[in-house]
Amino acid sequence: MKSKFKQSIHRALHDPNLTGALGKFSEAYRVNRVKAYEGIDFEALRSRIAEIKSHAASHLDSLSELFAKNAEAHGAKVFRTNDPLKVKEYILNLAREKGVKSVVKSKSMATEEIHLNAYLEKAGISVGETDLGEWIIQLAGQTPSHMVMPAIHMTKEEVSDLFSKEINERLSSDIPRLVKVARKELRAKFLNAGMGISGANIAIAETGSLVLMTNEGNARLVTTLPNIHVAVVGIEKLVADYQDIAPIIKALPKSATAQLITSYVSIITGPSPNTDGSAKELHIILMDNRRTEMANDPKFKQALQCIRCASCLNVCPVYRLVGGHVFGSVYTGGIGTILTAWFDELKKSEDIQGLCIQCGNCKEVCPGKIDIPELILELRRRLVVDQGMPLVQKAIFGVVNNRKLFHSMLRTASLAAKPFTTGKFIRHLPMFLADLTDNRSLPAIAAEPFRDRFRKISQPKLKEKVAFYAGCLIDFAYPEMGENLVKTLNKAGIEVVFPEEQTCCGAPARYNGAYEVAAQNAEDNIKALLAEEVKYVVSACPTCTVALQHEFTSTFESLGQSEWMPRAKALAAKAIDFSTLVKRLVDEGRLSFKEGERLGKITYHDSCHLKRTLKVHEEPRELLRKAGYELTEMFECDMCCGMGGSYSMKLPEISAPILQKKLKNIKDTAAPVVAMDCPGCVMQIRGGIDRDGASIMVKHTVEILSEQLK
Amino acid sequence: MGNGGSVMFEEFKSKAEGVSAEVYRYATKADALDFITQFLQKEEVADTQNSYAVWAQSPCLSEMDKTRLSGIPGVKFNVTRELAAQAKIGISEISFALADTGTLVQDSTAVEQRLVSTLSSIHIAIVRTGDILPDLPTLLSKISPEKAGYIAMITGASRTADIERVLTIGVHGPERLVIVFVDDLGGTD
Numbered sequence: 001m002k003s004k005f006k007q008s009i010h011r012a013l014h015d016p017n018l019t020g021a022l023g024k025f026s027e028a029y030r031v032n033r034v035k036a037y038e039g040i041d042f043e044a045l046r047s048r049i050a051e052i053k054s055h056a057a058s059h060l061d062s063l064s065e066l067f068a069k070n071a072e073a074h075g076a077k078v079f080r081t082n083d084p085l086k087v088k089e090y091i092l093n094l095a096r097e098k099g100v101k102s103v104v105k106s107k108s109m110a111t112e113e114i115h116l117n118a119y120l121e122k123a124g125i126s127v128g129e130t131d132l133g134e135w136i137i138q139l140a141g142q143t144p145s146h147m148v149m150p151a152i153h154m155t156k157e158e159v160s161d162l163f164s165k166e167i168n169e170r171l172s173s174d175i176p177r178l179v180k181v182a183r184k185e186l187r188a189k190f191l192n193a194g195m196g197i198s199g200a201n202i203a204i205a206e207t208g209s210l211v212l213m214t215n216e217g218n219a220r221l222v223t224t225l226p227n228i229h230v231a232v233v234g235i236e237k238l239v240a241d242y243q244d245i246a247p248i249i250k251a252l253p254k255s256a257t258a259q260l261i262t263s264y265v266s267i268i269t270g271p272s273p274n275t276d277g278s279a280k281e282l283h284i285i286l287m288d289n290r291r292t293e294m295a296n297d298p299k300f301k302q303a304l305q306c307i308r309c310a311s312c313l314n315v316c317p318v319y320r321l322v323g324g325h326v327f328g329s330v331y332t333g334g335i336g337t338i339l340t341a342w343f344d345e346l347k348k349s350e351d352i353q354g355l356c357i358q359c360g361n362c363k364e365v366c367p368g369k370i371d372i373p374e375l376i377l378e379l380r381r382r383l384v385v386d387q388g389m390p391l392v393q394k395a396i397f398g399v400v401n402n403r404k405l406f407h408s409m410l411r412t413a414s415l416a417a418k419p420f421t422t423g424k425f426i427r428h429l430p431m432f433l434a435d436l437t438d439n440r441s442l443p444a445i446a447a448e449p450f451r452d453r454f455r456k457i458s459q460p461k462l463k464e465k466v467a468f469y470a471g472c473l474i475d476f477a478y479p480e481m482g483e484n485l486v487k488t489l490n491k492a493g494i495e496v497v498f499p500e501e502q503t504c505c506g507a508p509a510r511y512n513g514a515y516e517v518a519a520q521n522a523e524d525n526i527k528a529l530l531a532e533e534v535k536y537v538v539s540a541c542p543t544c545t546v547a548l549q550h551e552f553t554s555t556f557e558s559l560g561q562s563e564w565m566p567r568a569k570a571l572a573a574k575a576i577d578f579s580t581l582v583k584r585l586v587d588e589g590r591l592s593f594k595e596g597e598r599l600g601k602i603t604y605h606d607s608c609h610l611k612r613t614l615k616v617h618e619e620p621r622e623l624l625r626k627a628g629y630e631l632t633e634m635f636e637c638d639m640c641c642g643m644g645g646s647y648s649m650k651l652p653e654i655s656a657p658i659l660q661k662k663l664k665n666i667k668d669t670a671a672p673v674v675a676m677d678c679p680g681c682v683m684q685i686r687g688g689i690d691r692d693g694a695s696i697m698v699k700h701t702v703e704i705l706s707e708q709l710k
Numbered sequence: 711m712g713n714g715g716s717v718m719f720e721e722f723k724s725k726a727e728g729v730s731a732e733v734y735r736y737a738t739k740a741d742a743l744d745f746i747t748q749f750l751q752k753e754e755v756a757d758t759q760n761s762y763a764v765w766a767q768s769p770c771l772s773e774m775d776k777t778r779l780s781g782i783p784g785v786k787f788n789v790t791r792e793l794a795a796q797a798k799i800g801i802s803e804i805s806f807a808l809a810d811t812g813t814l815v816q817d818s819t820a821v822e823q824r825l826v827s828t829l830s831s832i833h834i835a836i837v838r839t840g841d842i843l844p845d846l847p848t849l850l851s852k853i854s855p856e857k858a859g860y861i862a863m864i865t866g867a868s869r870t871a872d873i874e875r876v877l878t879i880g881v882h883g884p885e886r887l888v889i890v891f892v893d894d895l896g897g898t899d
Contacts, residue, residue, distance in 0.1 A: 156874050176878050179881055209855040220862070242854075242855060246850055260811045263868055264863065266863070268859070269859050269860075272819050276791075
């Protein structure tokens with residue numbers, strides 16, 4: 001990562017206004033959003049939106065044409081272009097032709113995208129942003145740090161300084177007073193402007209209409225008071241039919257700000273009368289700027305399903321720490337990373353794509369049903385294809401790709417690290433793991449990996465067999481978790497086999513864009529795990545389970561490889577996570593817990609992949625309750641712990657504060673034990689608790705359950 | 711109106727009040743006009759700048775006894791941009807209300823309809839109680855953009871949270887939205 005980028009992260013993390021405002025907002029947002037959607041079938045709603053927008057994305061050209069035809073039939077002028085410069089020239093020429101000296105604007109990301117304001121101002125036309133947040137950042141000479149709340153990073157004191165300078169009067173930082181000042185100042189601009197420029201939230205092809213949604217009421221003034229209205233519309237805003245707007249109007253405010261609806265929604269079709277009795281001049285610019293190209297890309301077409309609500313920012317554990325400006329562009333957050341890569345260029349996303357920790361929060365709330373984390377991985381993959389991989393990383397994955405070498409290195413590491421080990425934790429790890437220990441203690445590499453210990457476990461010979469996929473962390477750092485798993489399954493009358501040739505699940509390679517390496521890992525594991533006939537392939541690591549169930553196939557798909565696909569699918573069908581399997585065995589009466597146990601309070605941390613990809617969250621809770629624990633939920637139990645595999649190595653400065661929040665939430669429950677289903681989370685949280693000194697036991701569910709089963 | 715209508719009114723009221731609108735309901739036009747008259751007096755509407763009340767063309771006016779308003783100077787029925795910009799109160803008649811979000815809907819193609827509901831500090835909206843619809847999809851089947859060039863939906867007062875996420879009422883639009891339902895308006899129900 002470039003040092004300039006690292007510096008901008010450092011600045012953001014050390015800006016208490018920013019982290020304070022964003023943190024508070026994002027914590028409240030998650031709660032309020034749920035309330036706003038109460039009684040609504042969100043899955044059905046977003047499926048409908050995805051369907052509408054995906055249909056539109058498949059028909060951008062014909063819908064643009066139909067829109068233009070219908071809007072023109074109503075008297076609007078429609079200009080279609082792919083080129084941002086042509087958009088700017090069109091508006092400037094129009095302004096000159098009509099003698100427009102000043103323009104008022106309501107919020108439009110499309111005009112931000114093409115830097116329209118600077119262009120018009122350079123030509124001597126004064127431009128007034130009228131959305132309060134946009135006006136604030138215009139006065140401050142900044143870009144928006146959030147798509148819906150552009151000035152969320154600024155304090156009322158900073159705003160009062162800006163306004164004081166603007167009106168030459170010392171103002172206090174009283175917010176209602178500042179809003180009044182804005183009303184008064186901007187009211188004069190509205191009344192004097194010769195042209196109003198807006199964007200559009202939706203463009204309806206069937207009727208040639210624009211839908212504008214605001215809370216402040218500025219879009220109504222922009223489209224009413226000046227005699228000329230220009231709307232700049234990205235063509236991804238098109239929908240086919242009038243009725244299509246209902247689900248979007250329903251979801252957008254709920255997802256954006258947890259409101260049932262925005263204060264104002266306007267549906268504008270053709271010119272309406274001006275206040276002087278003339279008919280308005282209505283110009284609608286349909287801007288492509290690579291959107292058609294995006295629609296033709298099978299992977300990225302779904303990004304056009306975005307309705308610009310910014311909920312992906314609001315739930316992001318990274319965004320809530322660093323805000324929008326580190327993204328260095330107009331569009332911020334998860335979807336912003338993707339849009340920047342397209343509307344600017346792929347290279348522009350090189351650094352910012354690395355901010356994604358792949359927790360999947362955004363995917364869960366996206367009203368357009370966009371798989372943002374997957375698209376960010378796809379950006380990584382393309383960047384690696386385009387620009388190659390940093391040398392060190394290449395060396396690491398060269399090793400990971402060679403199972404024997406990788407495993408022998410991990411064994412060596414266990415010996416080499418000995419002098420540095422204190423108790424169960426290590427202060428220094430060799431080579432590529434070196435940076436890991438800055439913010440939390442790390443487990444020692446086990447003196448004897450699970451694969452060696454496994455041979456010493458004496459299991460009864462049983463008919464029913466299940467293959468255990470250990471994954472690197474259990475194999476080399478937490479072999480006892482594997483032993484507990486074997487013990488548990490034996491109790492259910494199942495014999496565990498451990499295919500020796502199994503290797504890394506490929507997740508680290510995949511999450512770093514090295515899909516070829518991930519594909520090789522997949523192939524090796526498929527061979528190993530399907531060699532013997534077993535009922536299930538069980539893993540006690542959700543990231544590994546996700547790899548087996550979902551990612552082997554999707555990696556092959558991304559690379560256009562089909563040879564291993566059928567076997568990858570066969571393996572996916574057998575793959576299961578530990579808690580789901582145990583729950584099944586308990587339900588079938590094959591496992592039961594010791595009776596009458598009262599084990600006290602416990603809290604449970606949901607691991608990202610388990611909760612959001614595998615959709616498993618009730619199973620471990622139910623098992624822990626049945627074992628005799630009293631479950632106390634922590635605040636944001638399903639928020640990422642900050643581990644994210646190699647993320648905690650690359651961006652330890654972000655990983656650390658995420659971990660701190662998690663530790664606080666755990667401690668606030670006053671439970672003496674915290675359980676989780678992922679060895680990666682155990683590593684992060686156990687290490688954090690060790691550094692913190694709190695006396696809380698951090699355990700994998702497998703370690704707890706195996707003790708309590710009959 | 712039937713029982714279903716009353717349920718919708720109650721839902722509308724609770725949703726609209728949730729976004730700081732003020733909701734009233736009167737059985738007769740005369741009662742509604744009484745309320746509006748008193749409201750204008752209380753707000754000290756007068757024939758001076760920033761104290762006008764502008765009343766946009768609305769069918770209900772023909773059913774109301776306008777002379778009762780004559781005691782209040784400053785009530786204007788010919789709405790211009792200049793008057794609206796200097797008005798304290800804007801009054802308009804609204805075609806539909808949506809129960810599930812507390813939203814008012816109007817064909818605002820005529821510019822005076824927009825002037826009175828955008829520029830003044832207080833917007834009084836008159837609605838026939840029988841025109842409450844359950845939700846947006848129902849509305850879309852009743853109002854066509856082909857016929858109504860500027861469809862305006864209004865929910866609560868103008869608001870912002872752009873400074874430190876603090877909810878503040880009355881940015882560019884009205885800071886108060888007063889909704890007056892009238893049961894016997896139009897007489898078709």
